[in-house]
Amino acid sequence: MRTIAFATLTATAALLAGCTGQSGGSAEPAPTTSGTPSPDAPAPQTTRQAVSTGPAACRSADLGLALNPDQGGGGMNKMRYLLAFTNKGAAACTLQGFPGVSFVTGDTGTQVGAPATREGAEPAAVTLQPGASASSLVTIANAGVYDPAECAPTDVRGLRIYPPGETAALFVPKEQQACSAADKATMSVGPVQS
Helix, strand or coil, rough: HHHHHHHHHHHHHHHHHHHHCCCCCCCCCHHHHHHHCCCCEEEECCCCCCCCCEEECCCCHHEEEEEECCCCCCCCEEEEEEEEEEEEECCCCCCCCCCCCEEEEEECEEEEEEECCCCCCCCEEEEEEECEEEEEEEEEEEEEHHHHHHCEEEEEEEEEEEECCCCCEEEEEEEEEEEECCCCCCCEECCCCC
16 A cells, blocks of 8 residues: 555656656746747847937928029129028938039920039038028129120020939029030039038
């Protein structure tokens, strides 16, 4: 009788040891062999480092544009203007480089003559807070100083402007005569500066 009781007690102890995964001690999740974590295992902790990024490039839709006379220059044969870009958006943005500038005419904005040539070195990016402005110097030669046969002067409605890095154009009115000959560059533009 003692032998049967001892055997039963030994079998019960072995069964309990199998349930805990050890012979005595606290229960821990059993290791898995399938490569998937046990449902009782804590989720692995992942950390992401914050990447420091500056303001995005200014988009044409967020910019106001004005063509203002430059008080410091000009003359009979050429006039200088400051092309002022103003951030109308709700967040800071950046402008870097040269705007694209050309004369246009007609209701569809047909380009007239050669686009403005670039003058000056590539500058650092200019950050525009909401409401702030930066400008680019535009110099326009008087079409009347060129031989009409070479210049082919025509009336224009204004300037088509592409902010640096943008493919959407803006327009500023500036009615005058300009050379329509494609090989006659009568305008130059400088980089955007604060």
